[in-house]
Amino acid sequence: MEELLKVENICVSFGGLQALSNVSLSVDKGEIYALIGPNGAGKTTLFNVISGFLAPTSGKVFYNGREVQGLPPHKLTPIGISRTFQNIRLLPNVTVLDNVRLGHHIRLKQNMADALFNSRRFREEEEKSIEDAREILRFVGMEKYENEFARNLPYGHQRKVEIARTIATNAELLLFDEPCAGMNSAEKVGLSELILEINKELKRTVFLIEHDMRFVMKLSEEITVLNQGQCIAYGTPEEIQEDPDVIEAYLGVGRKGGQE
Amino acid sequence: MLALLLAWIVVAAVIKNSYFIHMLFMATTYALLACALNIVVGITGLANMSQAAFFGIGAYTAALLATKFGAPFYINIIAAAVVSMLFGLAVGAPTLRLKGFYLSLVTIGFAQVLRIIEINWVSLTNGPMGITAIPGVSIGRYLFSKKAYIFYGLVVLLIILYVTKRLMASKIGRALSAIKNDEVAAKSLGINITYYKVLAFAMSSFFAGMAGSIYAQYTTFVSPDSFVQNDSTTLLCMVILGGSGTLFGPIFGAIVLIFVPEILRFADMYRLIFVGVVMIVGILAKEGQWFAHVQKFFKDRLTSLIRVKSGNREGAV
Ligand SMILES: Nc1ncnc2c1ncn2[C@@H]1O[C@H](COP(=O)(O)OP(=O)(O)OP(=O)(O)O)[C@@H](O)[C@H]1O
Ligand SMILES: [Mg+2]
Numbered sequence: 248m249e250e251l252l253k254v255e256n257i258c259v260s261f262g263g264l265q266a267l268s269n270v271s272l273s274v275d276k277g278e279i280y281a282l283i284g285p286n287g288a289g290k291t292t293l294f295n296v297i298s299g300f301l302a303p304t305s306g307k308v309f310y311n312g313r314e315v316q317g318l319p320p321h322k323l324t325p326i327g328i329s330r331t332f333q334n335i336r337l338l339p340n341v342t343v344l345d346n347v348r349l350g351h352h353i354r355l356k357q358n359m360a361d362a363l364f365n366s367r368r369f370r371e372e373e374e375k376s377i378e379d380a381r382e383i384l385r386f387v388g389m390e391k392y393e394n395e396f397a398r399n400l401p402y403g404h405q406r407k408v409e410i411a412r413t414i415a416t417n418a419e420l421l422l423f424d425e426p427c428a429g430m431n432s433a434e435k436v437g438l439s440e441l442i443l444e445i446n447k448e449l450k451r452t453v454f455l456i457e458h459d460m461r462f463v464m465k466l467s468e469e470i471t472v473l474n475q476g477q478c479i480a481y482g483t484p485e486e487i488q489e490d491p492d493v494i495e496a497y498l499g500v501g502r503k504g505g506q507e
Numbered sequence: 508m509l510a511l512l513l514a515w516i517v518v519a520a521v522i523k524n525s526y527f528i529h530m531l532f533m534a535t536t537y538a539l540l541a542c543a544l545n546i547v548v549g550i551t552g553l554a555n556m557s558q559a560a561f562f563g564i565g566a567y568t569a570a571l572l573a574t575k576f577g578a579p580f581y582i583n584i585i586a587a588a589v590v591s592m593l594f595g596l597a598v599g600a601p602t603l604r605l606k607g608f609y610l611s612l613v614t615i616g617f618a619q620v621l622r623i624i625e626i627n628w629v630s631l632t633n634g635p636m637g638i639t640a641i642p643g644v645s646i647g648r649y650l651f652s653k654k655a656y657i658f659y660g661l662v663v664l665l666i667i668l669y670v671t672k673r674l675m676a677s678k679i680g681r682a683l684s685a686i687k688n689d690e691v692a693a694k695s696l697g698i699n700i701t702y703y704k705v706l707a708f709a710m711s712s713f714f715a716g717m718a719g720s721i722y723a724q725y726t727t728f729v730s731p732d733s734f735v736q737n738d739s740t741t742l743l744c745m746v747i748l749g750g751s752g753t754l755f756g757p758i759f760g761a762i763v764l765i766f767v768p769e770i771l772r773f774a775d776m777y778r779l780i781f782v783g784v785v786m787i788v789g790i791l792a793k794e795g796q797w798f799a800h801v802q803k804f805f806k807d808r809l810t811s812l813i814r815v816k817s818g819n820r821e822g823a824v
Binding site for chain 2: 329332340348
């Protein structure tokens with residue numbers, strides 16, 4: 248399998264706190280990869296590094312063989328990295344459709360003159376963008392809500408719209424930070440099906456963070472487990488389930504978490 | 508909105524009293540400045556406290572071109588816009604990474620520096636005495652009357668409104684409002700935050716420069732005292748009061764904050780208290796969206812009126 252993302256000896260420290268130490272992993276093209284670990288393990292921090300929100304203290308990130316650590320998000324999105332956030336970040340006072348259309352930002356060619364004179368290119372591009380956004384909304388099953396303000400949607404729907412927005416960027420690597428946090432089990436099943444479809448039908452590589460072990464076991468092909476900023480295990484779901492370190496560090500916590 | 512514009516034109520056409528003409532001109536100029544400022548404050552969500560300084564740069568540029576080179580008005584206004592925009596870029600590019608009130612402080616500082624330059628670079632600006640005897644606008648042999656400047660200003664106002672409206676419906680406008688709504692989300696979608704902030708700043712200062720040029724040729728006199736911090740603050744209030752981020756709101760903010768203090772002039776210094784109360788009530792009234800409600804109110808009345816009429820004909824309401 249061809250390697251899409253490679254993280255090499257990433258270290259991040261916030262003042263005295265070592266949030267990540269020597270984290271390495273590699274995500275192949277076309278797979279679903281999961282990052283798990285207890286609260287404060289450094290999962291979101293790793294996503295922040297990969298998506299350009301945080302420059303690592305040391306270490307390297309390769310995307311498609313190119314060294315990209317420290318590049319800002321507006322350089323990474325166009326080359327194919329897009330993410331969602333642990334605490335959903337939709338624009339609350341903007342419609343669902345326009346939220347998804349924001350994902351088109353990087354590929355719209357229109358310039359100021361096109362906009363001012365309502366040029367043919369402008370009109371065609373806008374129409375196409377609306378079309379495409381609708382299609383993505385249909386794909387995630389949110390087409391009914393295209394004219395709703397994002398703030399009026401229930402949590403689970405907002406998640407899907409945020410995922411739709413990452414799809415709209417055309418990025419090949421999608422980073423989902425705890426996509427099913429706060430969902431009930433029926434919603435979780437729906438979401439895992441959606442993620443599978445995104446992976447199989449749209450041929451996107453999915454790298455996700457998850458707390459819910461069962462969710463991850465069904466979905467992902469490879470798993471890395473983080474604990475206190477360090478990789479403590481790596482393997483297939485079956486291997487991870489049996490790893491004594493993981494059981495000690497994570498599963499105990501996961502079960503407690505599952506009771507909430 | 509069209510009704511307001513028509514009213515504006517009609518009033519401008521019929522008034523004779525030079526004081527009213529002056530007031531209406533000032534309202535037009537401030538509406539212009541507020542609409543320009545709205546691009547930065549209302550649409551992009553940045554606190555710019557130096558709009559009057561850009562207004563001043565435009566005015567000085569036009570004043571110098573007109574007095575030293577006898578440049579025609581269309582050169583003046585474009586040069587004023589460009590010079591003001593260059594200053595906007597120079598201030599914006601290094602500082603727009605700052606957030607919230609840090610940015611306000613920097614812009615206030617910039618305005619102060621500019622004022623000190625205006626006062627002390629005597630060979631260029633004639634210092635505190637200002638530049639006098641600026642030629643007015645003339646087209647062929649026709650010299651603009653004071654009244655004509657109102658229409659001149661209105662034309663530019665329409666241009667700003669058109670540009671703003673078009674941009675808001677484009678990728679650029681969507682990026683700006685995404686920055687205002689959620690900078691982190693905007694970033695994650697590949698929007699170059701700094702680029703767009705600087706762009707908004709440049710557009711706003713561009714139009715402020717235009718307003719400055721119109722003003723300089725109207726009053727025929729500019730001095731450092733014409734563009735002070737207080738004016739920047741007032742402009743910010745106009746945008747917020749009218750409903751920041753809405754297309755026409757700032758115009759209403761400008762009308763209210765230009766005319767109310769004048770109407771209350773009899774109350775002498777106490778009028779400022781009234782202005783303060785107007786501000787507070789206006790903003791609290793609908794979180795700055797009062798104008799949209801007023802507009803909707805009249806629109807609803809109008810449509811129900813039309814419906815009743817057509818209803819009489821068709822026998823249905
Ligand atoms: N910007 C920051 N400044 C300082 N400390 C931070 C910052 N971001 C994260 N941390 C700290 O780094 C550690 C790892 O945080 P991170 O958010 O990556 O954990 P996580 O694995 O995503 O946890 P959770 O499951 O709760 O989301 C935590 O101790 C956190 O407090
Ligand atoms: Mg996290």
